[in-house]
Amino acid sequence: MALRCAAPGRVRWLARALAGSARLLPPATAPPGPPGPARTRPPQLSAQARFASSAGSGTEGPQRRVVVVRITSPFAWLRTRFYYLLIRLYFDHEFSIEEFTRGAKQAFSVVSKLLSQRKLDLLEELVSAEVLQVLKEKISLLPDSHRDALAADIDAIMYTTEGDVRIYYDDDGRKFVSILMCFWYLNGANLPDEVPGEAKVFQIVFGDENTKEKKHLLTANYEFQREFTEGAKPDWTITRIEHPRLLE
Secondary structure: OOOOOOOHHHHHHHHHHHHOOEEEOOOOOOOOOOOOOOOOOOOOOOOOEEEEEEOOOOOOOOEEEEEEOOOOOHHHHHHHHHHHHHHHHHOOOOOOHHHHHHHHHHHHHHHHHHHHOOOHHHHOOOEOHHHHHHHHHHHOOOOHHHHHOOOOOHHHEEEEEEEEEEEEEOOOOOEEEEEEEEEEEEEOOOOOOOOOOOOOOEEEEEOOOOOOEEEEEEEEEEEEEEEOOOOOOOEEEEEEEEEOOOEO
16 A cells, blocks of 8 residues: 555555555446445444543643443344454455454544545545545535544544445456444544534543643544455455544
8 A cells, every 4th residue: 555655654554454465555446336235324322432530640630531432233243243254264364353453543544634634635545536536525615623623643543343344246246345444533623512414522621620621522434445356456445434523
């Protein structure tokens, strides 16, 4: 995977983390969507963010961290694990969802920052052409506060989980696997308490009365897709980017 000439070493490392020897590159032409049923919606945050305090040293006082609690359906959990088993049996014997998740978090952080900085030309080798075209139209209309809120530092990602896994064939017999990853992350952008059209944004305040720091707990959904047809390159590409309440 390469972000053109911007940071080839870093991005190649992200690619290895995402899929072993695979790189995160778009196909020459974007593959068609599956002929099956419509995509399922990503899971929603089903529990509140909680504080967990630990004693600090010196005069800094207690330090707080955020714990995101989510209740997962056991049927959804079993379904995704069954798909991972199919991927290992019939597509990639070395596939590991733990390794994939680590790489997906790195890719999400890089791509979200590039979106926030409007460096869309650096996304051409990471995101499918169709998605990139839509992003160019949306980013140009975003206010600065919403654009700043897109960026996710790797250390600010509080929780990551897979939302949906699909295995399908197109009309030409090509085989595809797509994995939807859902991220919850903290961001200190100056957002209103409520963003039009969506539920109230979680706000978290760190520090004491003299050093308050307010952050928002935001969500994002990124879908990664790879073609497993014999002879195809072992490349993953991002075919879906959603930042609810921000990038509509």
